[in-house]
Amino acid sequence: MTALTVKDLLEAKGKRQLAYVQVAREEEAIAASEAGMDMIGTAFIPERAHFAKAVPNTHFQFGMPWGKHADATEVLRDAMTAMRGGAQSVYCGMSPHIVELLAREGVPVISHVGLVPPKATWTGGFRAVGRTLAQAKTVWQHVQDFEAAGAFAVEMEVVAANLATEITNRTSMLTISLGSGSGCDAQYLFSVDLLGENRGHIPRHAKTYRNFAAERDRLQVERVAAYKEYIADITSGVFPDAEHVVNIDDDALQDVWKD
Structure with missing residues (x-):
């Protein structure tokens, strides 16, 4: 199996759904790659910087943690380092202005709309986004802004499923569903939820396949x-x-x- 490039991912849009998982340990990344996962991601922090090289046959994304970077120069520096470290794309939850800067330098960026956890206070807390006309219009506007900024993909987190489907049909970006239904181009789960490592609350959008906590x-x-x-x-x-x-x-x- 050869790692999917950004070009490959975009060419898969509308043809098949992609499988995408967020990992926190190297052994999870290796297992996901061996299982045939299309995309693997993790936060770009020092102790995980080697993960991409451990799974050269899978599209690997490093995430730029929201709140870590004070300005565009800082996030660009980290994004460039991530790409040199083996990533094929980066996640960036910052504004279209920052996404545009990264895209201008050739960095493939995954943007984020809907429920963005560090910004959840703006959308009423940890709940679905896009169920009212005003919210739906805002989500759609954000998608268009990120597309114009040059992002190649957008994570839609807990967005009303039918809205996410319609947006998928109207944007050239790859759409990634985290709790936003099957109408997107890719499905995304956190390994910790998928493997059942959490105790107590399990997100509604998550499906648990094993009971690692037990x-x-x-x-x-x-x-x-x-x-x-x-x-x-x-x-x-x-x-x-x-x-x-x-x-x-x-x-x-x-x-x-x-x-």
Whole structure:
């Protein structure tokens, strides 16, 4: 399998839905790539900078965390570093002005409309966006603004599904659905939700395919049990045993003490 380029992604628009996952660990990225995921993304932070090179056969996106960058120069510097680090595109949740700057330099940008978590106060908190006429018009305007700025894709987060479908049909950008229905060009989930690592609230838009939280709980019980056995072996003198050590020859040992 060869990594999909931005050109490939855009050519898939309207032909098939793409699968896209957000990961937080290298092993998740590798597993997603082995599974045949079309797109993999993660936040561009130092401890994840090597992820892209671990999955060269999958389109990899580094996200520019909202709030990290004070100005356009800072985000451009990080975006360029991300591209040199193996990314084929970057996510940027900032304004069309910043997206335009990145696009002018040839950086493929995924923009973001609808529920943008750090900006949720503007849309009434963590809830669906685009269910009223005013909100729908605003979402559509934002999409057009990002398209004009040069973004090649737009993440639509928890946007009314029928609105997202109509927008998909009216924009040249690749549309990515996070809780915005099946009418978009790509479906997007966070690995933590997909694998069932969360405890408590699970987003309505997420589908859980495994119960890793329960497995982690089981492993924690096993850790405690193993540590207890280790302590008991030390206390009873069972550990270390002959198989765990090496010895010097007895004659040589006696010679150590000779002057």
